[in-house]
Amino acid sequence: MTAETKIPTGTDLRAEIDRLRKSRNAVILAHYYQKPEIQDIADYVGDSLQLSQLAADTDADVIAFCGVKFMADTAKILSPQKIVVLPDMDAGCSLEDSCPPDKFRAFREAHPDHIALTYINCSTEVKALSDVIVTSSSAETILQQIPKSQKIIFGPDRHLGGYLNRKFDRDMLLWPGVCIVHEAFSETELLKLKEQYPGAPIAAHPECPAQIVAHADYVGSTSGILQFAKSFPGDTLIVATEPHIIHQMEKALPEKNFIGAPGADGNCNCNICPYMALNTMEKLYTAVRDLEPRIEIEEGLRLKAKQSLDKMLEMASGTVGKGDLGRA
Numbered sequence: 001m002t003a004e005t006k007i008p009t010g011t012d013l014r015a016e017i018d019r020l021r022k023s024r025n026a027v028i029l030a031h032y033y034q035k036p037e038i039q040d041i042a043d044y045v046g047d048s049l050q051l052s053q054l055a056a057d058t059d060a061d062v063i064a065f066c067g068v069k070f071m072a073d074t075a076k077i078l079s080p081q082k083i084v085v086l087p088d089m090d091a092g093c094s095l096e097d098s099c100p101p102d103k104f105r106a107f108r109e110a111h112p113d114h115i116a117l118t119y120i121n122c123s124t125e126v127k128a129l130s131d132v133i134v135t136s137s138s139a140e141t142i143l144q145q146i147p148k149s150q151k152i153i154f155g156p157d158r159h160l161g162g163y164l165n166r167k168f169d170r171d172m173l174l175w176p177g178v179c180i181v182h183e184a185f186s187e188t189e190l191l192k193l194k195e196q197y198p199g200a201p202i203a204a205h206p207e208c209p210a211q212i213v214a215h216a217d218y219v220g221s222t223s224g225i226l227q228f229a230k231s232f233p234g235d236t237l238i239v240a241t242e243p244h245i246i247h248q249m250e251k252a253l254p255e256k257n258f259i260g261a262p263g264a265d266g267n268c269n270c271n272i273c274p275y276m277a278l279n280t281m282e283k284l285y286t287a288v289r290d291l292e293p294r295i296e297i298e299e300g301l302r303l304k305a306k307q308s309l310d311k312m313l314e315m316a317s318g319t320v321g322k323g324d325l326g327r328a
């Protein structure tokens with residue numbers, strides 16, 4: 001029986017989720033790539049760093065995490081005493097899938113003089129094998145604190161790693177993973193769109209390939225892109241990241257025009273994250289009602305993974321507040 005079929009007909013999902021979150025002392029955290037209705041019911045909407053910080057600091061008993069599994073795992077690693085539920089346990093990530101822990105361990109062992117600076121989009125096991133975790137909003141700040149003489153492995157996103165190498169003149173060894181969503185943007189179609197809207201700037205996530213980033217007027221995390229959207233002087237912005245973030249832009253600036261960058265087929269449907277899309281209002285409702293599916297992590301593994309995450313929170317402390325952290 002699926003979660004949806006266990007819901008009595010006529011249930012007012014919004015009202016029930018609201019009632020349950022109060023009675024269970026639950027906080028609903030949502031990533032910017034979630035469906036608009038989930039963003040709108042969440043207590044907080046944020047990027048990966050902000051959601052990690054909230055998970056570490058909240059005094060709620062339950063965290064209902066509307067994002068993907070590595071994000072909910074991060075919440076559990078940082079707040080083990082809390083119940084953490086993820087509406088759909090199959091909400092994975094192509095970057096996490098690209099980096100199996102045994103292969104990552106072998107890669108590390110082949111480069112004993114390198115430290116591992118690792119993107120948060122990876123499994124708990126890979127976090128446990130890493131020295132410092134970064135998110136797209138903290139990577140630049142953290143990398144600049146590491147001396148240039150230090151050899152570094154960066155995984156699993158080769159596009160984010162390549163962007164950092166180019167920007168800071170580093171030569172980090174890159175794991176060959178990609179985000180299937182950002183990989184799908186088409187340079188040819190982007191240039192056609194640019195011709196249609198000649199004055200419109202392009203804001204791109206650093207998970208985009210180099211040929212997309214090369215055309216961007218702003219490159220940054222989801223919260224950074226949102227900040228840029230709130231401050232650019234024109235009336236049209238081309239957004240090269242998962243298009244659900246446009247919901248926050250349209251709410252904040254209804255008079256402006258936000259256009260999702262196109263994929264190879266000329267529309268941006270292929271840029272909707274299929275993993276994020278697995279979470280629905282129905283599944284969120286049954287998750288806060290049944291407190292399932294629940295994230296569980298073996299304690300020894302959790303403690304190892306926590307070290308690299310704590311290092312990130314410590315080294316990124318200056319980054320807090322730069323984004324758009326706030327109630328939905």
Ligand code: 13P
Nearest residue numbers: 047048049135136221222
């Ligand atoms: P940020 O929200 O940290 O920019 O991450 C983007 C992303 O792809 C999350 O999966």
Ligand code: SF4
Nearest residue numbers: 068093094179181273
């Ligand atoms: Fe992973 Fe890309 Fe989806 Fe983010 S958008 S969860 S990086 S597949």
